[in-house]
Amino acid sequence: xxxxxxxxxxxxxxxxxxxxxxxxxxxxxxxxxxxxxxxxxxxxxxxxxxxxxxxxxxxxxxxxxxxxxxxxxxxxxxxxxxxxxxxxxxxxxxxxxxxxxxxxxxxxxxxxxxx
Amino acid sequence: xxxxxxxxxxxxxxxxxxxxxxxxxxxxxxxxxxxxxxxxxxxxxxxxxxxxxxxxxxxxxxxxxxxxxxxxxxxxxxxxxxxxxxxxxxxxxxxxxxxxxxxxxxxxxxxxxxxxxxxxxxxxxxxxxxxxxxxxxxxxxxxxxxxxxxxxxxxxxxxxxxxxxxxxxxxxxxxxxxxxxxxxxxxxxxxxxxxxxxxxxxxxxxxxxx
Numbered sequence: 650x651x652x653x654x655x656x657x658x659x660x661x662x663x664x665x666x667x668x669x670x671x672x673x674x675x676x677x678x679x680x681x682x683x684x685x686x687x688x689x690x691x692x693x694x695x696x697x698x699x700x701x702x703x704x705x706x707x708x709x710x711x712x713x714x715x716x717x718x719x720x721x722x723x724x725x726x727x728x729x730x731x732x733x734x735x736x737x738x739x740x741x742x743x744x745x746x747x748x749x750x751x752x753x754x755x756x757x758x759x760x761x762x763x764x
Numbered sequence: 765x766x767x768x769x770x771x772x773x774x775x776x777x778x779x780x781x782x783x784x785x786x787x788x789x790x791x792x793x794x795x796x797x798x799x800x801x802x803x804x805x806x807x808x809x810x811x812x813x814x815x816x817x818x819x820x821x822x823x824x825x826x827x828x829x830x831x832x833x834x835x836x837x838x839x840x841x842x843x844x845x846x847x848x849x850x851x852x853x854x855x856x857x858x859x860x861x862x863x864x865x866x867x868x869x870x871x872x873x874x875x876x877x878x879x880x881x882x883x884x885x886x887x888x889x890x891x892x893x894x895x896x897x898x899x900x901x902x903x904x905x906x907x908x909x910x911x912x913x914x915x916x917x918x919x920x921x922x923x924x925x926x927x928x929x930x931x932x933x934x935x936x937x938x939x940x941x942x943x944x945x946x947x948x949x950x951x952x953x954x955x956x957x958x959x960x961x962x963x964x965x966x967x968x969x970x971x972x973x974x
Contacts, residue, residue, distance in 0.1 A: 651962075653774050653951065654791060657944075679784070703778045703786075729784035 658702045664732040665725060668695055668707055670746055671739030671759055676709060676723055677731040688731050691721055694739065694759065696746040710746075716753050738762040766854055767970035768847035769794040769865050770817035771952065773876065775962050779944060779953060787943055790958040792874075792966050795865070795950050798838045799858040803846070812848045815860060816841030845967060863947045871971035875936045876960030884930035892925075935959035939973045 668674065675692040693711025705725035713719045723730060739759030749757060771794030778786045801814035822830060822840040833841060836857030854860070866872065886892040886908040894906050908927065911920045937959060944953025958966060 651774055653793065653949070654777050656949075657777060657779070657791065657951075657953075659780055681783070703780075724778070724786055726780070727784055727786065728780055 655702065659726045659728075662726055662728065662730055665730060666733060666735055668698060668733070668735065669738070670695055670698060670744050671741035671762070672735050673737040673739065673759075674709060675734045675736060676721075677733070678723070679729050679731050692736075693719075693721075694746070694749065696720070696749055698744070710749055712753070712757065718750060718753075738764065765864060766813050766847060766849045766852040766860060767865055767872075768813070768815065768849070769860060769862070769952075769968045770797055770815055770843055770845050771795065771966045771968060772818070773958060773960055773962055773964045773966050774951075776957065781943075787955050788957070789943060789953040789955060791944075792952045792954060792958065792968065793950055794952045794966075794968060795861045797860040798841060799854045799856050799860065800833060800838060800841065800844055802854060802856060810848070811850050812846050813852055813854055814844055814846045816844050818842040843965060847967075847969065861947065862945055862950055862952055866942055866945065866952070866968070868942055868945050870942050871939050871974060872942060872954065873936055873938045873969045873971050874940055874954060874958045875934060875967040875969070876958055876964050878931050878933050878935045878959045879961050881931035883928065885927045886925060889927065889930045890925040939971050 672695045673693070674695055675690050678689050678691065680687055680689050691709060691711065693709040695707055696710045697708040699706050703726055706722050707725060708720055708722045710718055710720045738761065740762040741759060771792040774791040774793055776788060776790050779789050780786050795817065797815040797817050799813055800816040803810060803812040803814065805811050816833065816838065818841060819839045820842045824842070825840050830840065838857055881888065885906055887894050887906050892908060895901055895904050895909070897905055911924055937956070940958070941955040942952060943955045944951065952968065960966065
């Protein structure tokens with residue numbers, strides 16, 4: 650990336666801690682409805698992290714009702730993110746956890762990693 | 765004031781506005797440009813301003829080019845381009861920068877030379893649909909099909925869309941919004957994509973659709 654583009658990067662959102670794949674996180678997003686602002690929580694497992702300045706993002710997967718998986722991608726530097734809470738570190742061997750998409754129920758769990 | 769600038773495409777990125785909405789933005793290093801010539805209705809038959817961009821070592825230019833710039837002690841400039849303008853109030857030697865030419869939120873047309881695609885087939889070049897991938901098709905999936913009728917007219921009409929060289933054309937993208945303006949570093953942020961490769965020469969003009 651050119652130096653000029655680097656210089657234009659937004660500051661990292663300080664309320665987002667260091668994330669890694671397999672973490673169970675709850676993401677608090679600011680949502681605007683008319684002129685009212687409220688905070689929505691999205692809780693799930695981080696299945697992907699992408700790095701690249703302003704384009705950095707992470708994808709969170711959660712199981713909704715009826716065993717339907719919901720994935721949501723957040724921009725890491727977005728000011729819309731109120732805060733991210735890491736609740737649990739999962740023990741995983743790869744960076745992209747796409748295999749979680751085929752898993753439901755008991756097999757969709759990850760072992761906890763204690764550090 | 766003249767609404768026009770010459771620039772160099774830096775690349776694309778995302779920026780956030782106050783609401784936190786992310787916009788795709790092309791960053792252009794635009795100006796500073798110098799007025800190298802003013803064309804008038806009396807003398808040339810039309811009104812326009814010639815701008816110069818990108819300072820280079822004087823050795824890089826030919827004697828004729830240097831002589832053209834020498835009149836008002838303008839630095840040696842690599843590129844010269846003309847912009848039509850009726851009332852601009854500019855004189856030779858004046859400096860045109862990002863803030864004098866444009867304002868934040870303004871709509872502009874952006875011109876560049878598109879990336880070369882080489883010898884391209886009809887699907888890429890003219891958006892043909894191609895043929896079936898199955899049902900017995902072999903080696904014809906991306907073929908153009910028929911070129912025309914039979915004995916009447918007995919020839920292919922001129923202008924039929926065929927495979928051929930694609931890209932390296934002058935392309936204009938109209939009605940793009942300026943979402944970032946950096947006077948210090950001479951940068952323009954334009955919402956959306958802009959024709960041409962990184963480092964390509966870009967012309968920015970006032971939008972026609974207003």
